[in-house]
Amino acid sequence: MGTNLDIKVHHLTRVEGHGDIVVNMRDGVLEKARLEIVEAPRYFEAMLKGRNFHEAAIITSRICGICSLGHQMTSFKATEQALGLEVSEQTVLLRKLLVHGATIQSNVLHALFLAAPDFLKVGSVFPLVGTHPEVVKAALRMKRLANDIGEVVSGRAVHPISCVPGGFTQLPSAKSLAVLRERLEKQMLPDLVFAADVVATLAGEIPDFTRETEFISLRSDDDYALYDGDICSTDTGRVPDSEYRRMSNEFIVPHSTSKHCKVNRSSYMVGALARWNNNHDRLCPEALGVAAKLGLKPGCHNPFMNTVAQVVESVHCCLDAMAILDRLLAAGIRDEVPNQDPTRHGTGIGATEVPRGILYHEYTYDRQGRITAANCIIPTGQNLANIDDDMVKLVPEVVDRGEAAIAHLLEMLVRAYDPCISCSVHMLDVKFTR
Amino acid sequence: MANKPRVGIFDFTGCEGCELNQLNFEDQLLDILEHVEIVEWREAMDGRSETLDIAFVEGALSTPDCIKRIHEIRRKSKVLVALGACAVQGGINALKNIRPIEQVREEVYGQDKYLFPTLPALPLSAVVKVDVNVRGCPMTQLEFLKVFTALVMGKAPIEPGNAVCTECKLKDNECVYEKGMICLGPVTRAGCDAQCPTFGQYCTGCRGLVPEPNIGAMEEILVAHGLSMDDARKKLQMFNANQLEGVS
Ligand code: SF4
Ligand code: SF4
Numbered sequence: 001m002g003t004n005l006d007i008k009v010h011h012l013t014r015v016e017g018h019g020d021i022v023v024n025m026r027d028g029v030l031e032k033a034r035l036e037i038v039e040a041p042r043y044f045e046a047m048l049k050g051r052n053f054h055e056a057a058i059i060t061s062r063i064c065g066i067c068s069l070g071h072q073m074t075s076f077k078a079t080e081q082a083l084g085l086e087v088s089e090q091t092v093l094l095r096k097l098l099v100h101g102a103t104i105q106s107n108v109l110h111a112l113f114l115a116a117p118d119f120l121k122v123g124s125v126f127p128l129v130g131t132h133p134e135v136v137k138a139a140l141r142m143k144r145l146a147n148d149i150g151e152v153v154s155g156r157a158v159h160p161i162s163c164v165p166g167g168f169t170q171l172p173s174a175k176s177l178a179v180l181r182e183r184l185e186k187q188m189l190p191d192l193v194f195a196a197d198v199v200a201t202l203a204g205e206i207p208d209f210t211r212e213t214e215f216i217s218l219r220s221d222d223d224y225a226l227y228d229g230d231i232c233s234t235d236t237g238r239v240p241d242s243e244y245r246r247m248s249n250e251f252i253v254p255h256s257t258s259k260h261c262k263v264n265r266s267s268y269m270v271g272a273l274a275r276w277n278n279n280h281d282r283l284c285p286e287a288l289g290v291a292a293k294l295g296l297k298p299g300c301h302n303p304f305m306n307t308v309a310q311v312v313e314s315v316h317c318c319l320d321a322m323a324i325l326d327r328l329l330a331a332g333i334r335d336e337v338p339n340q341d342p343t344r345h346g347t348g349i350g351a352t353e354v355p356r357g358i359l360y361h362e363y364t365y366d367r368q369g370r371i372t373a374a375n376c377i378i379p380t381g382q383n384l385a386n387i388d389d390d391m392v393k394l395v396p397e398v399v400d401r402g403e404a405a406i407a408h409l410l411e412m413l414v415r416a417y418d419p420c421i422s423c424s425v426h427m428l429d430v431k432f433t434r
Numbered sequence: 435m436a437n438k439p440r441v442g443i444f445d446f447t448g449c450e451g452c453e454l455n456q457l458n459f460e461d462q463l464l465d466i467l468e469h470v471e472i473v474e475w476r477e478a479m480d481g482r483s484e485t486l487d488i489a490f491v492e493g494a495l496s497t498p499d500c501i502k503r504i505h506e507i508r509r510k511s512k513v514l515v516a517l518g519a520c521a522v523q524g525g526i527n528a529l530k531n532i533r534p535i536e537q538v539r540e541e542v543y544g545q546d547k548y549l550f551p552t553l554p555a556l557p558l559s560a561v562v563k564v565d566v567n568v569r570g571c572p573m574t575q576l577e578f579l580k581v582f583t584a585l586v587m588g589k590a591p592i593e594p595g596n597a598v599c600t601e602c603k604l605k606d607n608e609c610v611y612e613k614g615m616i617c618l619g620p621v622t623r624a625g626c627d628a629q630c631p632t633f634g635q636y637c638t639g640c641r642g643l644v645p646e647p648n649i650g651a652m653e654e655i656l657v658a659h660g661l662s663m664d665d666a667r668k669k670l671q672m673f674n675a676n677q678l679e680g681v682s
Binding site: 050052063124126129159162 | 448449450451452453454455464467472475525526529530533537538552571572629630632633634635638665668672
């Protein structure tokens with residue numbers, strides 16, 4: 001049958017940054033189905049060169065406003081490893097608390113503000129203010145509280161202030177942490193359960209599409225790994241983060257200002273669904289209960305379920321944040337200053353899970369504590385090849401639905417990945433000085 | 435008011451943190467939506483619009499396509515607001531301007547550097563007329579709300595011209611210089627309530643330079659506090675690389 005398709009979604013909406021969906025089919029033969037990344041390149045490597053270790057996280061957090069906290073954490077880990085800066089247990093707990101706040105904030109924003117309108121067949125969250133006010137209000141309350149975690153612990157939710165390499169310039173009071181603990185239990189948890197119920201009612205709208213792929217995320221023995229862990233692939237298991245280049249393997253394609261990645265197959269997926277597939281056994285029972293309710297099962301290969309996985313892990317993040325706060329409050333907040341006296345100089349790697357997937361930073365420092373080489377590999381860049389592969393499988397399956405419906409489905413697909421196109425186009429150095 | 439102002443929100447080269455901060459008005463968002471009609475916002479909604487009363491624009495201009503788009507936005511908007519350090523001064527992006535652009539492109543894309551056109555990162559005001567600045571990296575919500583209210587009421591918002599140090603003193607902060615740190619508060623435009631020193635950090639100058647900044651004196655202070663002249667310069671460049679080239 002001679003089907004012809006010509007789809008071009010110029011500047012995809014409800015994602016961060018600029019991308020175009022392009023599909024061409026001639027006489028039933030798919031010539032092209034892909035996401036073209038047209039975001040302006042930003043050249044962060046050029047900005048980092050020669051900068052000292054106090055500035056690295058300040059600069060790299062500007063790669064992405066939504067993941068600014070994640071970039072900071074990953075940056076600190078790389079810097080601290082390179083310079084031999086040990087941090088206290090209190091610092092690690094506070095950082096994990098920040099990571100939970102940032103994960104909840106981003107996941108809720110995506111699931112309820114950016115993806116839900118698709119399932120309710122509207123073009124944005126704004127009409128939902130009239131038709132589903134209680135959903136919008138719950139989402140706003142959750143976002144507020146998630147942001148408050150950032151504000152209380154680090155001074156500001158977007159581009160945090162007080163967390164620095166080696167620790168914190170200022171510590172939150174025990175009282176403010178106790179208030180957070182109370183609000184998480186009394187407000188966040190019920191709101192999340194409500195959000196899960198809302199998603200459950202929309203579950204029938206989630207497209208039934210699967211494509212076997214490789215999933216890569218962090219994994220650790222004692223945690224649902226977000227702040228720290230080994231790199232883990234569903235195909236080949238666990239390796240230390242020193243192998244991150246092999247486990248990302250960037251290359252340039254002409255249709256994208258952001259580099260693509262592949263490891264054991266032509267593509268792999270990172271993000272909440274990858275974390276779920278790798279680490280569901282590390283989730284708390286409440287989160288597993290929500291997963292069961294939403295029909296999310298281990299070994300899920302439907303990328304549209306990424307949004308569901310985001311809701312599930314938010315429940316875990318909320319409960320784990322409460323547990324961390326209990327530990328901090330039981331021990332009492334100890335006054336301490338950041339440890340910023342380097343004991344060595346060289347290369348350090350940080351690998352952290354940010355909402356959209358695994359993020360790597362690697363820096364090399366000279367004896368003056370200045371950066372001589374840097375590399376960052378961002379989750380959305382890692383997902384791009386997987387998105388293209390999904391499109392190539394999906395388009396022929398739905399080809400008789402007509403161009404408009406296919407275009408909409410492809411937009412939903414891309415949005416399900418929660419892509420952060422602006423940060424995928426940071427483009428850091430890939431060459432290292434020997 | 436008879437007709438609600440029609441508002442568009444746009445982004446160029448930046449991290450979209452300022453846009454995110456607009457979604458972070460959890461307590462006021464529903465009220466804001468009562469007073470305006472948001473007709474174009476790619477990050478949050480589908481659809482485009484041909485005429486606008488107010489355009490909020492985030493990000494620096496860094497490609498030929500950016501230049502084309504900002505002209506279109508200017509043409510269809512009555513008031514154009516630059517949102518955040520990238521749009522107002524070029525922000526962090528302008529750090530790429532201090533080295534030869536060809537070298538920068540090659541370091542990142544190697545022999546594929548010609549695939550992706552690029553320009554030095556510029557503030558909006560380098561290309562079109564900007565009516566209002568909302569400063570900061572990210573812009574503060576309080577300031578955005580003030581500017582927004584003024585615009586909706588048809589008034590011109592006022593930009594602070596004093597230095598961050600004055601706000602820091604008003605907050606009774608211990609000056610971070612007393613703690614052996616350095617700070618750009620003396621040459622940075624106020625309006626953030628000295629956020630960073632209040633949280634024990636130094637001011638990195640995200641709100642841009644005060645009018646007629648004394649850069650020489652600032653460099654001397656930094657050098658007196660242990661920085662080399664080169665490092666002092668680098669500190670000042672962080673958010674103000676474009677302006678420094680112009681002022682010194
Ligand atoms: S901490 Fe910075 S902003 Fe505050 S008074 Fe000192 S120099 Fe000025
Ligand atoms: S203190 Fe300085 S760096 Fe911090 S928000 Fe204010 S102007 Fe920006």
